[in-house]
Amino acid sequence: MATQHSRAAARLMISPSVILLLGWMLIPLGLTLYFSFLRYNLLMPGANPFVGWENYSYFLSDPAFKAAIVNTLLLVVGVLVITVVGGTLLAILLDQAMWGQGIVRILVIAPFFVMPTVSALVWKNMFMNPVNGLFAHLAKFLGLPPFDFFAAAPLASIIGIVSWQWLPFATLILLTAMQSLDSERLEAAEMDGAGPLSRFWYMVLPHLSRAITVVILIQTIFLLSVFAEILVTTNGGPGNASTNLTYLVYAESLLRFDVGTGSAGGVVAIILANIVAIFLMRMIGKNLDA
Amino acid sequence: MGRITLDKVRKAFGDVEVIPPLDLTIEEGEFVVFVGPSGCGKSTLLRLIAGLEDVSSGEIRIDGQNATDLPPAKRRLAMVFQSYALYPHMTVRKNIAFPLKMAGLDQAAQDKKVEGAASVLNLTDYLERRPGQLSGGQRQRVAIGRAIVREPAAFLFDEPLSNLDAALRVGMRMEISELHERLKTTMIYVTHDQVEAMTMADKIVVLRAGNIEQVGSPLELYRAPRNVFVAGFIGSxxxxxxxxxxxxxxxxxxxxxxxxxxxxxxxxxxxxxxxxxxxxxxxxxxxxxxxxxxxxxxxxxxxxxxxxxxxxxxxxxxxxxxxxxxxxxxxxx
Incomplete structure (x- = not known):
């Protein structure tokens, strides 16, 4: 690919896919931007006048917005903490030689293949239901009053469900990283007098740091847009207790039929996601090129 | 300091007996080389002494004290691995200081010992570098540095020169012999290269399939091999x-x-x-x-x-x- 000619040919050949991708991204983005400056409500058909920043000021001053931001952050951070810590511990466990290792590994990875809607429904109806759920039966067996998860702790319950889904992903990535750790290095540390905890802290954890970075980056992207789990369990309630930014945008555009405000919310979400991304890259991105 | 006795030490992995019962005494201050073809059990024997593998039966005594069930860290032995097993995320200084840190020494004492070891091994200029930025020979020296700061009863070397090129290997051979002369500490050295064995050892232990074929000084083995295997193995x-x-x-x-x-x-x-x-x-x-x-x-x-x-x-x-x-x-x- 060195000559002028071949470079030009290469550009020509990749251009269809680049143009397609650009169109795919730019047209919806442009339309969203356009809608966000219109008064565009499906319940009031007719003229869609240009209203400037009105939709934005309406969306940003909505008390639900502040709650949604807090909930989004709590959800992302909560799931990240649970999956990274739990994933590391599970990876250590699965790295040990044991009988039935292959089957256990597949079982651990299985939740990742369950669709979010399905897993949330299973959790809602079979585990967390205060009348028929397994946890309710367990509580009754122990003589305790059943706990109504989605009424009393809606966000925590959703964090639990989403963590359950993402734990296998973290475990899988961290397990493969763990397996690339040179066993002689651990033995050397052992000879140097490092106990199991010191070995974990000084050898295993630094070795895993890069994999943990990858897990955090990838999961953050997906966790910012958690939606299905909220829709099928709490519908963002009670009140706004489990509404995140994605769900708020949905509620504006498809429950209140206010496309203009919904679009404004979408644009705000894009900007916030990019701010988070920049911070993440700054904070832990340097881990990747070391 | 540094007398190691193996008494009927036996090692089996499942049904496979890798090392049949074996007796061996390593005297204080000796440079002992375990030599034999690949798969003869010499590395396993070293790992048994180090405590990285458990013996199936028999007893290992270090300075008269039963060390069979002691964890590796408590045996006062230091090991240099074939892959060097340096800690890639730490600087050379931290690598060498690691055993001291684990032993709970304060920072000043750590620094002093690290500087001492670095000057002995010509590593002073490289203390702030990471292992990834060093050449093979320098990495080797860092691994040795990490071993000597602990002032162990004995050093264990597991084929430490096999990853070096031929010229460096000769140089490091001299350095290790030199180090032994200076420290007078017991050293156990595993290799499949009989030239290394002949040039470095006070005492050579020739192993085949876990059995000791002959023990003796290099020239004893050269002049009077006890059997055909030793005769064919020693000498180039x-x-x-x-x-x-x-x-x-x-x-x-x-x-x-x-x-x-x-x-x-x-x-x-x-x-x-x-x-x-x-x-x-x-x-x-x-x-x-x-x-x-x-x-x-x-x-x-x-x-x-x-x-x-x-x-x-x-x-x-x-x-x-x-x-x-x-x-x-x-x-x-």
Whole structure:
């Protein structure tokens, strides 16, 4: 690919896919931007006048917005903490030689293949239901009053469900990283007098740091847009207790039929996601090129 | 400090006995080399001493104290691994200081010892670098540095030079011997390279399939190998081993003769053959001589200035006083 000619040919050949991708991204983005400056409500058909920043000021001053931001952050951070810590511990466990290792590994990875809607429904109806759920039966067996998860702790319950889904992903990535750790290095540390905890802290954890970075980056992207789990369990309630930014945008555009405000919310979400991304890259991105 | 005794030490992985019961004493301050072909159990034996593997039965004593069930860290042994096993995320300084940090030494004492070890090993300029930025020989020295700061009762080396190129290997061999002279600490060194064994050891332990074939000083092993295996393994180029008629003439099942104990001559001698490949080393020349009725060529040492060529006729005369004779079991007569 060195000559002028071949470079030009290469550009020509990749251009269809680049143009397609650009169109795919730019047209919806442009339309969203356009809608966000219109008064565009499906319940009031007719003229869609240009209203400037009105939709934005309406969306940003909505008390639900502040709650949604807090909930989004709590959800992302909560799931990240649970999956990274739990994933590391599970990876250590699965790295040990044991009988039935292959089957256990597949079982651990299985939740990742369950669709979010399905897993949330299973959790809602079979585990967390205060009348028929397994946890309710367990509580009754122990003589305790059943706990109504989605009424009393809606966000925590959703964090639990989403963590359950993402734990296998973290475990899988961290397990493969763990397996690339040179066993002689651990033995050397052992000879140097490092106990199991010191070995974990000084050898295993630094070795895993890069994999943990990858897990955090990838999961953050997906966790910012958690939606299905909220829709099928709490519908963002009670009140706004489990509404995140994605769900708020949905509620504006498809429950209140206010496309203009919904679009404004979408644009705000894009900007916030990019701010988070920049911070993440700054904070832990340097881990990747070391 | 540093006397290690193995008493009927046995190791089995499942049903496979890797090391049958074995007795060995390593004296204080000795440089002992375990040598043998790949898979002879020499590394396993070292790991048993280090405590990285559990013995199946028997007892390991270090300075008279039973160490069989002690964890590796409590045995006061330091090990240098084949891959060096440096900690890539730490600087050289932190690598060397790691065992001290684990022992709970304060920062000042750590620094002092690290500086000391670094100056001994010429690493002072590299203390702030990471292992990834060092050459093979420097990494090797860092691994040794990490071992010496602990002031162990004995050093264990597991094929430490096998990842280095030939020139560096010779240099590091000297450095390790030098280090042993200076520290006077017991060292146990595992290698498959008999040249390393011959040049470095006070005592060589030749192993085959977990069994000790012979223990002795390099020259003892060279001059009086106890059996055919040791005879063939020690010495480079290898000893010529001859079975059959020629051996029977000398009342043996097998006879062995080293390349330097054969006199080549162009016109008269005991055996007649043709010259094959000649290896000119400058000081010496090694001829591979094909004798009729023998598959393997005989190796013969001659001076540097011999003019014999491929295909020439040659006569060989063994020095009868330097012949090694072995019986049908391969044992020395």
């Amino acid at each position: 180029p290898k000893m010529n081993l001859i079975d059959g008629e020629e051996a029977a003439k000398r009342n043996a099942h097998t006879i062995g003769i080293r390349p330097e104990h054969i006199t080549p001559s162009p016109d008269a001698g005991t055996w007649e053959g043709t010259v094959g490949v000649a290896e000119h080393l400058g000081s010496d020349t090694f001829f591979h001589v094909h004798l009729p009725g023998r598959e393997e060529p005989m190796t013969v040492r001659a001076g540097g200035e011999v003019s014999l060529h491929h295909g020439d006729k040659i006569f060989l005369t063994p020095d009868e006083t330097q012949l090694h004779r072995f019986d049908a079991q391969g044992l020395r007569i």
